[in-house]
Every structure is written in structure tokens, then in C-alpha cells.
Amino acid sequence: DTEVTQTPKHLVMGMTNKKSLKCEQHMGHRAMYWYKQKAKKPPELMFVYSYEKLSINESVPSRFSPECPNSSLLNLHLHALQPEDSALYLCASSFRTSGSSYEQYFGPGTRLTVT
């Protein structure tokens, strides 16, 4: 099973709302990632969790708050977003983040629209 699942598939939220994105994998991967992808652009890395600890934060605004409750789950909590945060949010996982170049497996993404 090489599947990463993400929910919801689509999300529309106002600038004052609080919402969460969810990502799940059951491949035994110990590294999980959040990416943001704008139209016609490559994904941009936001956060990396390694063994359930935040290892990389790419200077993401605090209105995005990641959480890794266990090795299979990754959440992204959203609060007070701006319209420019509208994008496709992708989750990915890999066996590890260092020591060897393990490929990352991506989920289908959550299409977020901020109104």
C-alpha cells in the first residue's frame, strides 16, 4: 500500500474561520511533509516532521499550525487565513528524511479557497 490520503478534498473557508486539514499514511513512514502549491507552480515545502517531531519550518506564517499526533497522522490547523493562502495543499511521506534519499509519496491534496 503506497497511499497517502488527505481530507477534505475541497475546503472553502472565510478569513475568520478555523479549520484543519488531515493527512494519513500506513506505510510505516517516519517522515511527513506539508507542501503548498499554487497554480502552474511546483510545490513549496512548508513543514517537515521526522519521527513525530517538527524538523523543518520554512518560515511559514503562524496562521498555519502543523501537528503530528502519531506516526501515521499529520494535521494542518488553519486560522485567520488570507485570500492569497488559497492553493492546493499537499501532504507527503517518506521512509526517513536523512541518511539516504528516500522518495516521497504524495497525497491527492486539499484544494483550499479562502474567501
Next chain:
Amino acid sequence: GDSVTQMEGPVTLSEEAFLTINCTYTATGYPSLFWYVQYPGEGLQLLLKATKADDKGSNKGFEATYRKETTSFHLEKGSVQVSDSAVYFCALIHVDQGGSEKLVFGKGTKLTVNP
């Protein structure tokens, strides 16, 4: 820093035509190289990879060879199908100062195959 340059396209081909999408990289050392594909409305899928010089990655009729001398990893397919229409991303693994590995993507190449 490490970077990936790929032809931006768009590339439009007729079915059964030969495909080449050029990708060159700049990196210290010899990073692992990847091609990811993104079908419309979906997340990224790993298409193929190569981890050392002269390695050839292949999958679904696509091939790419890791060329150290020319720092290239060009994607090829002998006979494209309409179902190959997608955006293709070339990527490498960059190791940061903390030892964590991050994907560095090219800008993507949109391929459209007409019947």
C-alpha cells in the same frame, strides 16, 4: 544552492510521437534525481528515480538516465498517449545543513498529447 532547470513548455505532441523533456541540475555532490507527474486535479506521483551516475530509471514506458558529465536527467518516452497529458516535474534531493533532505523541484513542464 542546489537547483533544477527544466524546459517549461508547454509541450504539445500528437499521439505516438517521441517525447523528450530536458532537465539539468546544479548541486554539490551527486544527489538522487526524480521525475514526478501531476495529472489534472491530482497530487504528484513518483514516475521514476535514479540514485547514482549512469543509473537509468524507468516506469510506464518513460526513461531517464543520470548523466554526471552533463548534469542532466532528461525524460524520454518513445510513443506518447493521450493519457500521458500532465505536468512533469524534475526534482533532486538537497541535503541541508542540519542533515535533513528536501526535494528541490524544477518549474514543471506541461505536456498535452492530442489524438
